[in-house]
Amino acid sequence: MDWKTDKFFSVEQVMDGMKAAHYICDSQVATTIYLAANIEKPVLVEGPAGVGKTELAKVVAEYLEVPLIRIQCYEGLDESKALYEWKYGKQLLYTQLLKDKLDTIMNTQDKLADSIEKLHQYDDIFFSPHFLEPRPLLKALEQPDGVVLLIDEIDKADEEFEAFLLEVLSDFQVSIPEIGTIKAVRKPLVFLTSNNARELSEALKRRCLHLYIPYPSAALEREVIKTRLPQIGEKLRKQMVAFIQAVRTLDIRKPPSISETIDWARVLLLMHAESLNRELVGKTLNVILKHEEDIRVAEEKLVSLTAEALKADDGMTGE
Amino acid sequence: MEGVLGDFITVLRKAGVRVSISESLDAVSAAQIMGYDNRRLFKEALSASLAKSHAEKNIFDSCFESFFSFNFFQSPKKANTHNPEAYPEALKDQLSALVLKDDKGQLAALMTEAGRMANISSIKNPMQKSLFTMKILNQMGMPGMEAMVGQIKSSTGSGLSQQTAELLEKGRDDLVQTVKEYVEQQLQLNADGVDSKDQFLKTTPLSQIELRHFHRMDGLIQRLIRQLEDRHSRRLKTANRGKLDYKKTLRKSISYGGFLFAPLWKKKKENRPDVIVICDISRSVLRTVRFLMLFIYGLNKRIGKIHTFIFYSNMIDASYIFDRYSIEEALSKITTDPSLPIIRGKSDYNTMFTNFRDHHMHLVTKNTTVVILGDARNNFNPPRAEVLKAIGERCKRLIWLNPETKPFWGTGDSEIKTYAPYCHLLQECNTLVHLERVVGTLLSARR
Structure with a gap:
């Protein structure tokens, strides 16, 4: 393929x-x-x-x-966690286990120089793919x-x-x-x-x-909610998105992003909400805003924000 | 089309988007894959391969819109239907022929080519507009066309040739207008009007930066701090875990009957300088103090210990203020808090140096960098250079930052020339660029 x-x-x-x-x-x-x-x-x-x-x-x-x-x-x-790592423990253990084997190899030779020479033929086995622990990057390439x-x-x-x-x-x-x-x-x-x-x-x-990827436009955001949570009524969806878009324009530390919108939609769904109202928004504000100050800022303007969101729904029914 | 893409990339570069050769090649292959017919896809493809940050995306969008807006030669006035073959003499002149045939594509190509010959991309300011318009028109063959118009007019011709002359004159006026627009557009693309405010802030004397820019400055400093941190953390942290430590591994293996299978590692030692800052907080230096402190305390991850002394007419140890309060609060405290035991009279380096020698000399070790920030205007008190000499000999590095510009050094009551021989580094420091450079050297280990 x-x-x-x-x-x-x-x-x-x-x-x-x-x-x-x-x-x-x-x-x-x-x-x-x-x-x-x-x-x-x-x-x-x-x-x-x-x-x-x-x-x-x-x-x-x-x-x-x-x-x-x-x-x-x-x-x-670092690369030992992202790319590869030698299995040091295994290497060490194998050296110990193979000690006898090594002894026999060594014993057949009399001279030290010859033994070393002989050993040189084997040393690379410990740094071969068998002793390689692949980490994500290496795995991806393989x-x-x-x-x-x-x-x-x-x-x-x-x-x-x-x-x-x-x-x-x-x-x-x-x-x-x-x-x-x-x-x-x-x-x-x-x-x-x-x-x-x-x-x-x-x-x-x-x-x-x-x-x-910027914050989504209102149309895109409505589309996302429609796809993710089709159970949400059209009216509520429009109101929610209008509200969220308005909150993003406030001067706050962390504006709500699309993932928060989806969370909020889930919450509203659980609460069987049909449409936004001030009380409901006030109660669930902590789903979309994650800082104490942000919530305070939004609460101050809650009335106008909610009213705007409800109005936005009427204005856009033709869309 | 590759040529046009090349021009577009030049425009982007001038607008402040850094485009490398490999990115240009990416753009070319992206354009080949996407084709040129769908403007939106073409734009998106170029955007992905050329603009590499949010700010650059914005610049890219505006450049793209103005560069690829070939809406000239689409004059709303519909050209009269006519038969060019009827005027063979007019067709001898290339430009006249094109105008009569109303061949907009050819005309556009001719104009771009003429623009290139006239080196239009070098246009810098509005004063040059008429010159370039002139050059391009000449290059396109305007004089020939003018002559042709005169020739047709003067010939005792029929109504048909008069009509041709009128057509040509109208075509000429349109052409002049179009070239003017083209030059205007090129001016906007090529003149350096893009956001260079950060650069401006970096090189403006700190004492002249207005309060309303402070917010922006702080952001800038944060960015510079991150850059410095990145640059200097690399050397210190090649790996958090060092090499295999054979000695430790062997020792550990004793408890497993000599079997080696639990590897142990060498630890890397971090090398962080201790810093002693001695600040003059008299009015003339205060601004620079503020920004230097933002830098130094912003970098506290990379710096071991920071001791801060402030002095005016006397000296106090201000470290506790910086330890206890946030940097902003601490800064406002040292400048305005009346409860601090500091006398705000005339700056006195004599008292400062004697006090430091008597009480704080033990803080200076061979791993300490001492930074003195002040204009060395001592109000004719004894300079006490011998204390400075002693500090310089004890510490790793002695840096003196002087917010005054060099020509003023040594004039009047300035003692900076007396102190100069004992400092390892003496620098003028009144812009953000200076500060960044100084703090950079502070972090590097070399003396």
């Missing part, structure tokens, strides 16, 4: 495929994925928290029907059917890890000093996500296509 001809024939096909996997995306997202598959480049996805950056990679994996391999980055992540590789929150990792990734991202290969260079059996589709906790290096950006 070839992705390019099969799954990435056109941008529309990608968009439909994503929609079938319950991920509503705009055309920019679809275009970027389509391009990434066709020119075999990694995609760097940026945007505020909770707009579906990680979800995107999962859905693409589902769409392609290949496994998803994920590396969660954090400060201190998959014969291709894979979606998600390097999550790359901005949390140290800069040296980023530098180390460059070889993987540009050539889809890694170098292991003791063994040599391992090339990808099948080039994986790579997604990197970043919350912009720090500026990423130019070198990394240069090797990736870049995708910025």
Whole structure:
């Protein structure tokens, strides 16, 4: 099966495929994925928290029907955890267990120099693939059917890890000093996500296509809720989205993102709400806002916000 | 089309988007895959391969919209239907022929080419507009067309040739208008009007930055701090876990009857400098103090211990203020709090140095970097350079930051030239760029 001809024939096909996997995306997202598959480049996805950056990679994996391999980055992540590790314990244990065997090899030789010479023929066995513990990156390269590789929150990792990734991202290969260079059996589709906790290096950006996912537009957000939670009535959906969109324009620390909207929709569904009202919103505000100050700011304007949201519904019934 | 893409990339670069060669190549292959027929897809494809941050996306959008807006040559006035073959003499001139045939594509190509010949991308300010319009029109062959119009008019011709002349004149006016618009558009694309405010803030003297920019400055400092941290953490943390420690592993194996299977690792030692900051908080230096402190306390992950002394007419140890309060509060406390035992009279380096020698010299070790921030305007008190010399000999590095610009050093009551020989580094420091450089050297281990 070839992705390019099969799954990435056109941008529309990608968009439909994503929609079938319950991920509503705009055309920019679809275009970027389509391009990434066709020119075999990694995609760097940026945007505020909770707009579906990680979800995107999962859905693409589902769409392609290949496994998803994920590396969660954090400060201190290094190649021994991301790429490979020697099974030191196993190496040491085998040396001990094979002691007798080694003795017999050694005993047949009289001279020390000869023994050493003889040993040299064996030393590499301990640094062979049998003693290699593959970590996510190496696993991703070894998959014969291709894979979606998600390097999550790359901005949390140290800069040296980023530098180390460059070889993987540009050539889809890694170098292991003791063994040599391992090339990808099948080039994986790579997604990197970043919350912009720090500026990423130019070198990394240069090797990736870049995708910025902003907060969704009202229409897109309604569509997402419709797909994810079809049980929600149309009226409530419009009101909710109008309310959320209004909250995002407030001066708050963490504006609610699409994942919070979905959570809120679930909550409202559980409470059998038909339409928004002030009391209901006041009670469930902590689902969409996660900071005490933010909730206070929103509560002050609750009356006007709710009224606006209810009005928005009337205005848009024609849509 | 590759040529046009190249021009577009040049425009992007001028607008402040950093585009490398490999990204240009990506853009070319992206364009080939997507084709040029669907404008939206074309734009999205270029956006993914050229603009690599949210800010760059915005610049990209505006550049794309103005660059790929080929709506000229679509004049609403419909050209008269006519038969060019009827005027063979007019067709001898290339430009006249194109105008008469109303061949907009060719005209656009001719204009772009003429623009390139006239080096339009070098346009920088509005004063150059008429010059470039002129150059392009000439390059396109306007004089030839003018001559043609005159020739037709003067010929004792029928109504038909008069009509041709009118058509040509109208075409000429449209053309001039179009070229003007084109030049205007090129000016907007090529002149450096893009957000260079950050750059401006970085190089403006700190004392002249207005209060309303402080918020922006703080953001800028946070970014610089992160960059510095990244740069310096790399060396210190090549791996959190070091190499295999054979000695420890062997020792451990004793408890397993000599079987080696539990590997132990060497630990990396972190190398963080201790810093002593001595700040003059007189009015002339206060601004710089504020930003330096933001830097130093922002970097406290990379710095071991920070001792802060502030002085005006006398000196006090202000470390506890910075330990106890947030950096913002601490800064406002040291500048305005009346309960602090600091006398706000005339700055006095004599008292400061004597006090430091008598009470705090023990803090200076060979791992300490001492940073003195002040303009060395000592109000004609004894300079006490020998104390500075003693500090310089004890510590790892002695850095003096002077917020005054160099020409003023040593004038009037400034003692900076007396102190200069004892400092390992003496720097003018009144912009953010200076500060960043200084803090960068502070973190690097070399002397």
